[in-house]
Amino acid sequence: MCISARGLVKRFGNVVALNGVSFDVQCGDAVALLGPNGAGKSTTLRILAGLLRPDSGSAQVCGFDVQRQPREAKACLGFLPEDAVPFLNLTVRENLEYMAVLRGLGDSVVDEVMDLLELRDLARRMASSLSRGNRQRLAIAMAIMHKPKVLLLDEPLNYLDIPTQEKVIALLKELNSKGTTMLVSTHIMSIAERLTRRVIVINKGTVVWQGEINELRKIAADTGERIEEVVARLMR
Structure with missing residues (x-):
């Protein structure tokens, strides 16, 4: 199990x-x-x-x-909590890069997951400025980027x-x-x-x-x- x-x-x-x-x-x-x-x-x-x-x-x-x-x-595991809130003082890309460091992943994974969740246009936006929907997309990207079991x-x-x-x-x-x-x-x-x-x-x-x-x-x-x-x- x-x-x-x-x-x-x-x-x-x-x-x-x-x-x-x-x-x-x-x-x-x-x-x-x-x-x-x-x-x-x-x-x-x-x-x-x-x-x-x-x-x-x-x-x-x-x-x-x-x-x-x-x-x-x-x-x-990867976890997406309800009302997930990314690090608001970081940009979208910085959030993903930080998570990649914690997971021991490279930059290529950041680029891959940004493409999957269509986040490239938001890469330099501060997470604090995102709509709830875009924050949710970012949170999903952070949860799945390491391809969890x-x-x-x-x-x-x-x-x-x-x-x-x-x-x-x-x-x-x-x-x-x-x-x-x-x-x-x-x-x-x-x-x-x-x-x-x-x-x-x-x-x-x-x-x-x-x-x-x-x-x-x-x-x-x-x-x-x-x-x-x-x-x-x-x-x-």
Whole structure:
């Protein structure tokens, strides 16, 4: 397994954000963590990324325990947090060059990822001056530039216009086709359908269903519901 969560529990004061979350993601798979706002999706991704310590439970990425082997786990993943903010006092290119240095990469990788996300025209712009959509493109570039084995993506299409969404979807699907494992957090079923093959439905900090998207389509066909209605019913 490239991603494994076992009994994750996380509390913020009196609020239980996660209540025993467990799931696996096989290497090369593309899986959606699907649920409403406040379901625990971002908390789960932050724990997997090693940015948040669970109160109990464990998480592994690429076979490495996130808490006990953080360097090894982080080396094999790319993480796009929700509302990602690049270094605002650097230009677009400087942000990417800094990330390349941290990852031990050369300038050719910076040029490559700038082309992929169409950032060349913004190369000398300060990140602080970018629109939210352009900041999102930059953050995606920073997350994927080292060709990670595992990608954790929290609402990756946030703030992107429709043409850019289409390009990012195509880019992410191409990365997945080449072996990158993806776990995508979203509250929108149509995004899950376009980017992934399997869903983990989470609500109120608990996994309520997980399986292939085709299984959800079959349930919808059998019951005469829309797939979104099936998911909503599962979360009740």
